[in-house]
Amino acid sequence: MKSVVIGVDIGGTFSKFGIVDREGNILVEGSIPTDTFENVVDYQKSLYEAIEKAIAPIKSDIDIKGIGFGAPNANYYKGTIESAANLKWKGVVHFAELFKKYYNFPIVLTNDANAAAIGEGLYGGAKGMQDYIVITLGTGLGSGIVANGKMIYGFDGFAGELGHVMVEPNGRKCGCGKLGCLETYASATGIKRTVFKLLCDMTDESELRQYNFYELTSEKIYEAALRNDPVALKAFEFTGNILGAKLADAVAFSTPEAIFLFGGLAKAGEVLFKPIRESFEANLLPIYRNKIKILPSGLQDKNVAVMGASALIWKELGN
């Protein structure tokens, strides 16, 4: 019997799951839609059935130790998902409690960026590190902060929302209701907003002028940057400058050994990492300079969310 855990990544559109062993190998995987279920009870039933179906062929060979979920606005302490903007289940959803009817092994939830950070520590570039930060650059900006070898959940279970530290007092409107939050600048959506600002401010020719707001994506900005499009290059520089400065502030807080960038935008590589590193070093307190690495996630092309969600259980079991 092989000890395994189930990792589930609950996204706004799809939920992916995998059966993961202690080394991070995904033995079996699958997915179900998320947004077709108005009701979380129906969703859980469908998820349970999909998992059971997927594991049927190997069921006699595995010993399932627990199930870990990564989800937006998930609360580790309470096992709840609370007011997640991208999910249809409103208010406070007692997710772990409700799921107990299917399994009696440990059921643990955390937010998706925390799950990514735990995965990075167990399987990725942060292996062996006691102090590190993972930043996820997707539609928004998520963060998972590990200090003294432990995830920082805060007293209420919602810590690690660096996407909402302030860049400009009266800056861009954020989905959270505030103005000037970091994720309105440093995220796939943020860089798109930046391009529109630059298309206004600059007069240079740019292939990005052909797209309307719905058509433009961070991938298109990246591809244009590779062709030396001046607006695209400027957009990455602007984004990197802001993110680098805010990561320097994060160092003043917890002084990690390394900061890992994960997600679509992080795949841009040096066109993004170079301005980040320059701004980061310039904004660091001198005692921190040239000590702290900014790295792409070591799990960039893997199903990190599922691995992270499964790592949550391994961590819980003290393995």
Add this chain to the structure above:
Amino acid sequence: MKSVVIGVDIGGTFSKFGIVDREGNILVEGSIPTDTFENVVDYQKSLYEAIEKAIAPIKSDIDIKGIGFGAPNANYYKGTIESAANLKWKGVVHFAELFKKYYNFPIVLTNDANAAAIGEGLYGGAKGMQDYIVITLGTGLGSGIVANGKMIYGFDGFAGELGHVMVEPNGRKCGCGKLGCLETYASATGIKRTVFKLLCDMTDESELRQYNFYELTSEKIYEAALRNDPVALKAFEFTGNILGAKLADAVAFSTPEAIFLFGGLAKAGEVLFKPIRESFEANLLPIYRNKIKILPSGLQDKNVAVMGASALIWKELGN
């Protein structure tokens, strides 16, 4: 035999020490000058002699468990004091190592704000809290951050420098060499700088116009505020606005149960706390609102630095 520890607060001008029991009672105390010693070896000899002299009358009744030091730029991991601007001993001073010749019980160092935070947790308002932050508002702004019940030292032992997060990209020159650091706004020195800016911007009559830059102190600004001096009131509002916003960013990081403000400027009470709280709540991510307390230190009038330095040893002993 009563178990006690020695707490030492190394300040730029004076070093205070005390023999402290498990409950935080200071049985004996004393002090020696700091800045008259060009050499740390001479300083340590003098400190040792002063401690021995002070404890002589009670020596047969006590069992000394260790000595804890709070000092600027002290490194907990290495037992060093590194490039402290306010001390005469330059470069990297191997303080704990050097002091071993006097005592063979545990010798532990941390920076003064971390010591204050540990003291707040053991003896003050943070008793029983697992997640809290202490901000010291003195000449500069120091911070001690506790998460998951542990002080955050970071991978290099220098974490928790919230005085150097950025308020304005091209703001006020800071002692650290950067521009726009928080402590250039929110500290006794910061509010004085703010008054000079306001004396320029405003035309109101103000008793603060009679002071030159050397004469003005944060106490005088506070006293003027109590008399409704418009410049003084505006200075506290400006300071509170900035500090409140940056404390909101700190919540996005570690979500403490409470933030304690300690030190001279924090004694100003509501004239400072009111704008801090307003700006804090307005800048918090909605999920954090009306949950997190901003409080004056529970040890405000006590010798917190000595208590904190002693608490460092109790903590070390797991008591």
